[in-house]
Amino acid sequence: MVELKNVDVHYKDGGKHGVDALHDVNIRINDGEFVFIVGNSGAGKSTMLKLLTREILPTNGRVFVNGYNLSKMKNKKVPYFRRSLGMIFQDFRLIPDMTVYDNVAFVLRVTDRSNKYIRQRVPYVLNLVKLADKAKFKPTQLSGGEQQRVAIARAFACDPKLIIADEPTGNIDPALSYEIVELLKDINRCGTTVLMVTHEHDLVQYFGGRIINLSNGSVVFDNYIGGDEEYMEGEDEGK
Amino acid sequence: MRGSNFSYLVKQGIVSVWHNRMMSFASFCIIMVSLLLISLAMLIAADLNVVIGNAEDKNEVLVYVDKADEDGLLHIEETIKNNPYTERVVFYSKEEAFEEQKEKMEEYSEVLNALKENPMPDTFRVTVNDLKKMNEVKRTFESIEGVEKVSAPYDFASVLVSLRTTLTIIAGAMLVALVIVSVVIVYNAARTSVFARRKEIGIMKSVGATNSFIKFPFFIEGMFIGVVAGAVSWFLTKIAYEALVSFFAGDLTIWQVLGLSQVIRFDDVMWFMLAFNCLVGALLSAIGTVFSMGKHLKV
Numbered sequence: 040m041v042e043l044k045n046v047d048v049h050y051k052d053g054g055k056h057g058v059d060a061l062h063d064v065n066i067r068i069n070d071g072e073f074v075f076i077v078g079n080s081g082a083g084k085s086t087m088l089k090l091l092t093r094e095i096l097p098t099n100g101r102v103f104v105n106g107y108n109l110s111k112m113k114n115k116k117v118p119y120f121r122r123s124l125g126m127i128f129q130d131f132r133l134i135p136d137m138t139v140y141d142n143v144a145f146v147l148r149v150t151d152r153s154n155k156y157i158r159q160r161v162p163y164v165l166n167l168v169k170l171a172d173k174a175k176f177k178p179t180q181l182s183g184g185e186q187q188r189v190a191i192a193r194a195f196a197c198d199p200k201l202i203i204a205d206e207p208t209g210n211i212d213p214a215l216s217y218e219i220v221e222l223l224k225d226i227n228r229c230g231t232t233v234l235m236v237t238h239e240h241d242l243v244q245y246f247g248g249r250i251i252n253l254s255n256g257s258v259v260f261d262n263y264i265g266g267d268e269e270y271m272e273g274e275d276e277g278k
Numbered sequence: 279m280r281g282s283n284f285s286y287l288v289k290q291g292i293v294s295v296w297h298n299r300m301m302s303f304a305s306f307c308i309i310m311v312s313l314l315l316i317s318l319a320m321l322i323a324a325d326l327n328v329v330i331g332n333a334e335d336k337n338e339v340l341v342y343v344d345k346a347d348e349d350g351l352l353h354i355e356e357t358i359k360n361n362p363y364t365e366r367v368v369f370y371s372k373e374e375a376f377e378e379q380k381e382k383m384e385e386y387s388e389v390l391n392a393l394k395e396n397p398m399p400d401t402f403r404v405t406v407n408d409l410k411k412m413n414e415v416k417r418t419f420e421s422i423e424g425v426e427k428v429s430a431p432y433d434f435a436s437v438l439v440s441l442r443t444t445l446t447i448i449a450g451a452m453l454v455a456l457v458i459v460s461v462v463i464v465y466n467a468a469r470t471s472v473f474a475r476r477k478e479i480g481i482m483k484s485v486g487a488t489n490s491f492i493k494f495p496f497f498i499e500g501m502f503i504g505v506v507a508g509a510v511s512w513f514l515t516k517i518a519y520e521a522l523v524s525f526f527a528g529d530l531t532i533w534q535v536l537g538l539s540q541v542i543r544f545d546d547v548m549w550f551m552l553a554f555n556c557l558v559g560a561l562l563s564a565i566g567t568v569f570s571m572g573k574h575l576k577v
Binding site: 119122145149151 | 286477478480481483484485491
């Protein structure tokens with residue numbers, strides 16, 4: 040579960056009086072939800088993600104993620120909290136020297152899993168993202184879409200309660216974007232909460248579901264919309 | 279931490295020595311040169327201590343007695359013995375001194391035999407335990423009743439004392455400077471390699487790696503470079519030191535005068551020096567590496 044209660048974030052170093060990046064934000068996301076977070080540049084999306092990964096602390100208010108109270112968390116505990124999350128980035132953030140297999144195995148090593156578990160889990164998640172045959176490739180030998188699938192496999196490897204995807208389709212072919220969201224939807228169906236930040240309105244329109252729209256640091260829309268996907272599925276069923 | 283993860287991190291540390299070979303080589307060179315100079319300075323300082331120690335042992339104050347009866351001589355001897363800086367006292371009677379003189383000046387034995395009176399004074403040969411107090415001791419002994427003259431090789435003593443003090447200061451300053459320079463250079467070399475891998479560190483942090491997990495391979499990398507640099511510098515120290523000793527050994531006069539026969543033999547301290555070099559190398563390198571990481575860990 041993710042909960043933001045009366046959250047303000049004020050950056051002191053932005054201009055003469057600083058900048059209010061988030062203002063009185065209240066959001067509650069239940070376990071198992073799939074949520075799109077949309078908004079223009081500067082709306083506060085990145086700040087919100089930084090709050091949820093405990094890179095920054097709120098100026099006011101409280102942030103709860105996966106049962107952790109991030110506002111009161113000691114720095115020492117942060118790594119253990121982050122192990123309950125899976126992060127997916129726009130620029131993939133794969134380690135170029137490592138093979139696909141090692142990139143995924145790496146998170147499991149960080150979280151102190153046994154070699155036996157790693158040998159079982161990595162092929163399983165690579166199979167889920169349909170990259171089992173490219174386990175020995177280096178990230179640079181893969182296409183953008185494939186690299187993002189490795190990143191998704193890495194995020195899912197630790198079986199996290201929550202996956203946060205920061206513009207995961209931003210750097211890949213538009214045609215492949217749907218495939219990536221579809222993959223995240225599959226993971227969501229397994230019970231993992233997914234939070235996806237995106238600019239791409241077409242994608243949001245297509246998939247629908249819960250949308251949180253941020254503007255100038257405030258939530259201006261938080262509701263469910265029916266997507267074209269459902270409509271098309273409905274049409275298919277009608278036929 | 280699991281054993282399998284420990285060996286994985288050790289392996290990562292050693293592999294990254296090769297990945298960052300330019301910076302590794304730079305760190306290796308500076309640590310090796312520093313350790314070479316540090317261990318040579320240590321050996322030479324220890325040798326000079328031995329030499330000065332030998333010279334100190336031979337350092338005698340001669341107390342010449344004017345005319346004194348047996349009680350007078352006893353009083354003088356007691357006073358000398360009670361002085362806190364007296365190490366050893368040997369009495370030479372005027373007869374012994376005269377005989378010794380005759381032996382030394384055999385060609386003039388006739389002249390000496392013709393003398394009606396023994397011109398040599400009774401003498402106390404006093405070894406002083408602290409060279410710095412030579413002048414004070416001389417003045418104290420001169421004030422004893424019945425003492426005619428005190429001869430003390432004060433100049434020699436003061437030269438030795440100031441030589442030792444200067445050398446200690448120079449060697450100490452050199453050690454401190456070398457340690458600082460090494461740590462600073464290793465720190466910068468490591469910072470460059472940490473900077474090159476900042477993305478990797480960021481990824482590690484985002485997936486929940488603890489600071490110690492991230493630091494460990496860098497620490498191993500630093501230690502590995504330090505130990506290798508220590509071993510190489512140890513070998514070079516051996517070559518340089520033995521060359522230096524044999525250079526001085528070629529000059530027999532200096533050898534004998536300064537008591538160089540008692541200098542430290544490298545083979546005697548070989549294992550100590552190897553352990554010292556490897557340990558200090560590993561420490562310098564590891565400290566520099568770990569300190570360089572601070573900023574990049576705050577994600």
